Amino acid sequence: MTARIESIETLLVDLPTIRPHKLSMTTMACQTLVIVRMWHSDGIEGIGEGTTIGGLSYGPESPESIKRNIDCYLAPLLVGEPSSNLNALRARMHTQVRGNTIAKSALETALLDAQGKRLGLSVAELLGGARHDHLPVLWTLASGDTRKDIDEAFQRLDDRRHGDFKLKIGANAVDDDVRHVAAIKAALGDRASVRVDVNQAWDEATAVRGIAALQDAGIALIEQPIPAREHAGLARLAQRFVVPMLADEAVADARDGFSLAAAGFSGAVALKIAKAGGPRGALELAGVSRAAGIGLYGGTMLEGTIGTAAALHAWATLGELTWGTEMFGPLLLTDDIVTEPLNYHEFGVDLPRGPGLGVALDEDKLSFYRRKDG
Ligand code: MUC
Ligand code: MG
Numbered sequence: 001m002t003a004r005i006e007s008i009e010t011l012l013v014d015l016p017t018i019r020p021h022k023l024s025m026t027t028m029a030c031q032t033l034v035i036v037r038m039w040h041s042d043g044i045e046g047i048g049e050g051t052t053i054g055g056l057s058y059g060p061e062s063p064e065s066i067k068r069n070i071d072c073y074l075a076p077l078l079v080g081e082p083s084s085n086l087n088a089l090r091a092r093m094h095t096q097v098r099g100n101t102i103a104k105s106a107l108e109t110a111l112l113d114a115q116g117k118r119l120g121l122s123v124a125e126l127l128g129g130a131r132h133d134h135l136p137v138l139w140t141l142a143s144g145d146t147r148k149d150i151d152e153a154f155q156r157l158d159d160r161r162h163g164d165f166k167l168k169i170g171a172n173a174v175d176d177d178v179r180h181v182a183a184i185k186a187a188l189g190d191r192a193s194v195r196v197d198v199n200q201a202w203d204e205a206t207a208v209r210g211i212a213a214l215q216d217a218g219i220a221l222i223e224q225p226i227p228a229r230e231h232a233g234l235a236r237l238a239q240r241f242v243v244p245m246l247a248d249e250a251v252a253d254a255r256d257g258f259s260l261a262a263a264g265f266s267g268a269v270a271l272k273i274a275k276a277g278g279p280r281g282a283l284e285l286a287g288v289s290r291a292a293g294i295g296l297y298g299g300t301m302l303e304g305t306i307g308t309a310a311a312l313h314a315w316a317t318l319g320e321l322t323w324g325t326e327m328f329g330p331l332l333l334t335d336d337i338v339t340e341p342l343n344y345h346e347f348g349v350d351l352p353r354g355p356g357l358g359v360a361l362d363e364d365k366l367s368f369y370r371r372k373d374g
Contacts, residue, residue: 003042003083008075010067011035012371015333022144024170024201026054031333032063033304038110040083046114047361049307050106066103073097074107086111101277108278109310113356122354123313130316136324136348138164146180150187157191163347164193170201174210182217197223200249204233215243224248235264252276254284261292268323270299279314286318298325305330305338309357316351337365
């Protein structure tokens, strides 16, 4: 008998960060995961996660809106439908609900997890098969303090945890940011590559000044220097500098990737399941980008283990991840809500083994950290 979706529960889970994480638009002391539990008539449970950064400061969905829009709009579209037809379920969600890509990603993840468990396959196998079982993972230095960032970087290098670093800038004056970045790069020398993420903080003229100085300091990649919607400006910066640009907020799905490439952009795109409405949409963006000669990078919204595992299954299917991944979200959090954490070692992380996502909820931790009033 065809299994059907029986019920969907969404939970908000608040986990403290190991230190303040300072981005251009917010400083995070806690991360809120939106966890989806989806039960099917064959007794299988699929789990998913939708997560954003800093309430509404990063993007148009908040943890609370993700939960509410799943409960009120998306879950009713899915409950009662056959569990296994992901194409039909995606079409229902995408035609009847606009936007809300993080909410959709949590649900698509739960559907893939359940289908994998049903068939005895990992999510990577459902997506066509893994090309890698260990993926490189960088670390973001964002304490806001140059000395602390340098110490943190050396610790991670010595532990063989991370070999590449991303610095969050844009909250301070451009000259101060450049000094901070150049000091860290000079301290690390050839031991590590250093990139920056400006998170849209500069206008184009400031970006030209800042990027020229960062390029001279030996920075390897410049992420989202100007506002997301300025595709033509990002293409101009990509053409102007030798150091490549990484499009993050500017590109969510395959259509954005196409329009960015058509505007003359070269460089790389940050794939994120949260931006693309799930692993499938993120892989569609990967296909368009690759066809346009644009490099790929496995991006995070600082998800916990469930969302991180979902993304890893998707990135593992890609032959080439030019710039590796930043799937370190669980390491930024003081605790976890799964029984077995991901295995980070040798500058990367192992792809969890299936079936499904290959991760399981720890019920005690979940009931401890879940928000009781929402
Ligand atoms: C972003 O914009 O890249 C990813 C890593 C990190 O520290 O913040 C995120 C968001
Ligand atoms: Mg970014």
